[in-house]
Amino acid sequence: MKMESSNIKTWIQCLIYIILIVSSLHLLHTLLIINPKLTVDHQNATIKKVAPLPMRFRSDGTFKILQVADMHYGNGEMTRCRDVLDSEFNYCSDLNTTRFLQKMIQLENPDFIAFTGDNIFGSSATDAAESLFKAFDPVLKAGIPWAAVLGNHDQESTMTREELMSFISLMDYSISQTFPSDEDFPNSNKHNSVPKIDGFGNYNLKVWGAPGSNLANSSVLNLYFLDSGDRAVVDGVRTYGWIKESQLDWLRRVSQKLQEQKPDGDPSLAFFHIPIPEIRQGPIYNIIGQYREYVACSIVHSGVLKTLVSMKDVKAVFIGHDHTNDFCGDLGGIWFCYGGGFGYHGYGVAGWSRRARVILAELEKGEQSWTGVKIIKTWKRHDDEMLSKIDEQILWERRP
Structure with a gap:
């Protein structure tokens, strides 16, 4: 009798165990299959398309950069243009900005595109991520390496500046960075952390020599990107952001390291959004292009020009922010060039x-192969029927 009772108890326990397993499987099926929010959509999952690195000069000894300043992208077709002719207004939207970028890519066939801030107009962009995808769509489709810095309007939508730079760095073919590379701090390790740098989007990119040349495995041109901030209050006065001392210290460190590796030195170019006070203060010489509006900058003089001059490798700086300024001018022996307003919003x-604006670097032809950078030129193109080319000039040329 005890034996029979024990068997019945065991059988009931097994039945309960089976019921629990079946119930658990049914619940799991309901959560993962019926509820689409909890499933992994393998069909739509994507992996970042990586740009071919390192960037390098072409076999013809050239490297071309397209600067895109102030796209001010909103929500696309529903976002109207600003400051256009009455005859253009009814059919003008963010799509005009997209078409302009498509045409410039097709005509100039750049090796690299530099976006110098206010890529989206935060107050008009209801979803920052969606607007970023739309704004950068032509370059994503073209598969060209690109990088960006932030302006003073990008963060006014649904993302912070750190989130924006992180998101941009993860987009297809982007070689943007949220923070400087660890290699810029040779003394840093797990016991000695990388120093904190103000801002998001301070980094250096290297361009290597032409394939098959003696410098094919060495960088010959450096591209510095800096976060010039957005807005600030100084002594109760509202002003624009500025490049901080921690960023300048990083810049000096990277420049010194590069020049120690190459005593002859490679030329460098710098890209950021907000102009420095010295441009407004002047004197600025040899202006080529239009100086149409008051230079909007910070009231803080943080020593950017002094730092760049002391570094000696930066030959030209490319900025945005003031849309109707498109000039290049010589300030302390360094050319400061506006991109000119790109976006229709x-x-x-x-x-x-x-x-x-387009920037072209050309290598010097040696006896047997291409060597280092010989000359850096620039010009601009209008968004007209002919994409008219204007104001071509030489920014730097290596002395014999």
């Missing part, structure tokens, strides 16, 4: 076309 002047 950013302010401009009716009848004054949007524009973009």
Whole structure:
């Protein structure tokens, strides 16, 4: 009798165990299959398309950069243009900005695209991520390496500046960085952490020599990117952001390291959004292009020009922010060049076309192969029927 009772008890326990397993499987099936929010969509899952690195000069000894300043992208087709002719307004939107970028890529066939801030107009962009995808769509489709810095309007939507730079760095073909590379701090390790740098989007990119040349495995051109901030209050006065001492210290460190590796030195270019006070203060010489509006900058003089001059490798700086300024001017022996307003949702002047800047670096031809950078040129193109080319000039040329 005890034996029979024990068997019944064991059988009931087994039945309960089976019921629990079946119930658990049914619950799991309901959560993972019926509820789509908890499933992993393998069909739509994507992996970042990585740009071919290192960037390098072409076999013809050239490297071309397209600077895109102030796209001010909003929500796309529903976002109207600003400061265009009455005859253009009804059919003008963010899509005009997209078409301009597509045309510039097709015509100039750049090796690299530098976006110098106010990529999206935060107050008009209801979803920052969606607007970023739309704004950068032509370069994503073209598969060209690109990088960006932030302006003073990007963060006014649904992402912080850190989130924006992190997101941009993860987009297809982007070689942007949220923070400087660890290699910029040779003394840092797990016991000696990397120093904190103000801002998000301070980094250096290297461009290597032409394939098959003696410098094919060495960098010959450096591209510095800096976060110039957004807005600030100084002694109760509202002003624009500025490049901080921690960023300048990083810049000096990287420049010194590069020049120690190459005593002859490689030329460098710098990219950021907000102009420095010295441009407004002047004197600025040899202006080529249009100086149409008051330079909007910080009231803080943080020593950017002094630092760049002392480094000696930066030959030109490319900025944005003031949309109707598109000039290059010599300041302390360094050219400071505006990109000119690119985007149609950013302010401009009716009848004054949007524009973009192109930078071309050319290598010197040695006896047997290409050597280092010989000359750096620039010009601009209007968004007109002919994509008119204007204001071509030499920014730097290596002395014999």
